[in-house]
Amino acid sequence: MDAIKKTFGEVIRQHREQQNLPLRKVAAQLDIDTSTLAKFEKNLRHPNREHITKLAEMFALDEQDLLVLYLSDRVAYDLVGETNSEQVLRVAEEKIKYIRSKNTVQGVLGF
Amino acid sequence: MDAIKKTFGEVIRQHREQQNLPLRKVAAQLDIDTSTLAKFEKNLRHPNREHITKLAEMFALDEQDLLVLYLSDRVAYDLVGETNSEQVLRVAEEKIKYIRSKNTVQGVLGF
């Protein structure tokens, strides 16, 4: 009920500190600069899928949960400045369902 | 109940055709190339806020509704490929509320 309110970066940092790992070590595993990881933790740079996967592994987190955390950050950030954000989310949900119901088959979508 | 399932581009085109306006005329008002407008209608290019405002004016649409239509397209497009899109939307909604409750004042957000 509170975890939901943490950002991707906050969660990553929390876990890293819990294990007393310096940026250096985690960054090494991700094959990135410590600076880049520091920015992930401050949400100043965006990790890619591979980064997310590796971070989930390292901290024994459910990858899907971590992905949801990350994606919801982005959506929230995009919409927090919009007055109608709730409506946007509701309409978006309907649209996603609708699009999926049409493209029952593969992944590529005309949209 | 069905309008929700239309994209921004589809709606714009619908209204333009209803009024028998060629791309040329609408594009002129927006001060863009006909080709650009054609792409807006096919969701191959993104209009900016000013474009949306002008389009709402031209077709006597509620600007906020049109904006919701446009933003929800983007969110839907971003998430339609994700298995956990519904969860993402729910978490995003909570986050938006949370962020707003913290930044009760102005617009700039640390995030």
Add this chain to the structure above:
DNA sequence: ATTTTTATTGACAATTTTTGTCCAAAATAT
């Protein structure tokens, strides 16, 4: 208290993405 390690941050070049236009071809209307 000094040294060593870690974290922070801005600046930067490189890459990627997005943008709008031009142009030629296709479609439609007159």
Add this chain to the structure above:
DNA sequence: ATATTTTGGACAAAAATTGTCAATAAAAAT
């Protein structure tokens, strides 16, 4: 048939994003 409209690829320009470096600060260790 001619004129008008629409389409879509290619393109350069602009904008956004990326990851690193390097200098600095902060923290921890000795």
